[in-house]
Amino acid sequence: MSIVSRRLEDELREGPEISPELDRLMRNARKASDFLKALSHENRLLLLCLLAEGERSVTELENILSLRQPTVSQQLARLRLDDLVTTRRDGKTIYYSLANDDVRRVISVIYDMYCGTPASDAK
Amino acid sequence: MSIVSRRLEDELREGPEISPELDRLMRNARKASDFLKALSHENRLLLLCLLAEGERSVTELENILSLRQPTVSQQLARLRLDDLVTTRRDGKTIYYSLANDDVRRVISVIYDMYCGTPASDAK
DNA sequence: AAGATATATGCGAATGCGATAATATGTCTT
């Protein structure tokens, strides 16, 4: 990870031109912040926590979290657009689950931070 | 992690009262989403990436990222308020660094996702 | 004390986001 500033500072010394390395880094940062924005919502975080345990239907999520159907559906739509979750239809009901391991990994870290040990609950 | 929905569903069966477990979970989710919101910004993410390599003065950050001083200062202030970074004064200059290991851990995961392998840069 | 440097803050305009309610779509059953 310590290569980041090294590269940027090297380019800085070469003059005030536009730095391709910085440009690359900024594009990555934009994508990363888009991903994090998708996570940065109380309800979406709860939904993802549940989905981390396995797939769920909209109705199940609605009941477990005591949220209204349009709310759940709306937030799931957002997560779908950002490719954080995928769906599977079975008759009337649609089952949601986490889309990939990146999501799983981040959710796991966040879960450990805020729900990990009982002591940390009051953090 | 699979205890979350178990507990919630148990409480659901007991009736429509307000669930203390859900309440606790929602408070944690709020804190977690506040934390993630602080991260969910292109420039703040870049700042944190640099700080993950070691402490930096405002001027250094400003030069490396080619951002204006008020912009850098403003985003650092936000990170300070959310306890993601700490400061150390030495004369005129103020050095910033990451506040704790939680931040370090999350930044590391995000960095791996978006800047990890060269191939993943185009992700 | 004055000037220079380093950092912080306040403000107004533009934009984006979330909650809610109402409505629409799709699928099954009979």
Next chain:
DNA sequence: AAGACATATTATCGCATTCGCATATATCTT
């Protein structure tokens, strides 16, 4: 085909965030 159930979409409104700019504060030097 009709009605019931599961899910999705749309519109509106109010609120919070962001950005750029101007300005303020703090520290050092001479």
